[in-house]
Amino acid sequence: CSYTCHYRCQPFIQLDCSIHGSVSTEKRDFTEDSIETDTNVDEQTEAGKQELSAAEIHHKIKEYNAQINNNLYMVVNKDKSYTGFIKVHFQLLRPISLPPPPQRQNSTEEEGQQSRRIRRRTSFYLPKDAAKHLHISSETRVREVIEALLKKFTVVDNPAKFALFERTEKQSQVCMRKLSDEEHPLLLRLCAGPSEAALSLVLKENETGDVNWDAFSLPELSNFLRILQREEEEHIRQIVKRYTNARDMMRQAMTHITTPG
Known part of the structure; x- marks a missing residue:
């Protein structure tokens, strides 16, 4: 039998296969987890829902630091907050805009006025494998992470045009979840551990149903x-x-x- 089926359709299909003259009506059991479901900002993962006590934070940070083989440790502060590093991968389909190059010192006043009227931008595509480490605290929210990333790359685009996604792998399936502006990426990183396969953070265009064309x-x-x-x-x-x-x-x-x- 060369039967082929898309994995999303498997739970909805039952086969009546003839095997040596007999008919097999065996129905495979599929759990809800075997289907890749679309998630959104209202459907937080278990890691995003956790509220850890001070003792749990200390324990998880100790476990986290024991698993890494670099200097990107998490550190607990005196005010019970903690700091650490997150790695954000860029998956942008559209070009990003950079500020115009600085004006030449010997340029004339007329050229300066003309350049101010034009206000040109430089646009280019980021490489597909681009990524950036950020040192943040447990109080840093998603919107602040996006703004910090754009600032590091001197991107002048409106931060509202971008969104941060949580990428997880579950049962050989990749799930992407858009994070809300109020979530704390370092908490997600701590709960998931340092493995990028367990959880990675991805910056993408903010694809919403209603596009804010005024931002372009x-x-x-x-x-x-x-x-x-x-x-x-x-x-x-x-x-x-x-x-x-x-x-x-x-x-x-x-x-x-x-x-x-």
């Missing part, structure tokens, strides 16, 4: 319109091609049909 610059909006135009033209081309092929196949089939009499 005029060149970006113009570029989006061109992209939409190309996508629309490609979609129309594929539809026309599909119907043309269907008509050709029907006409070819008609030529092989002989009329009676």
Whole structure:
């Protein structure tokens, strides 16, 4: 049998397979965890829901530090907070905007006025494997992490255009969960341990149902319109091609049909 099925569809399919003349109606048991479910900011993981006591924090930090082989330790402070490092991976599909280069010292006043009127930005794509370590405290929230990352790369884009995601692997499946602005990434890191396979943090575009187009610059909006135009033209081309092929196949089939009499 060469039966192939998408893993999301497995729990909804029951096979009646013939095996040596008999029929097998065995139904596989699937738990809810075997299905990759879409999560959102309202569905926190167990790590995000935890409220640890001071003793539990000390114990987990001791366990955490014992597992790492570098100097990125977590440290407990006198005020019962703790500090440590998180690693954020970048998965940005759109280019980021940087401030314009500094004006030359010998530039004329007219050139300076012209450059201020234009206010050009430099845009470029980050490498797919880009990542950054940040030293934060247990009180640092997601929104502050995003702002700190943009500041380190001198990105001038609106922080609202980005979101931080929690990437976890469960039963050979990868799940992405968008973190709310009020969550604490260092707590997630502490509860999950230092393993990137257990939990990693990813910065992506903030894909929401309602896009705040006012957050984009005029060149970006113009570029989006061109992209939409190309996508629309490609979609129309594929539809026309599909119907043309269907008509050709029907006409070819008609030529092989002989009329009676």
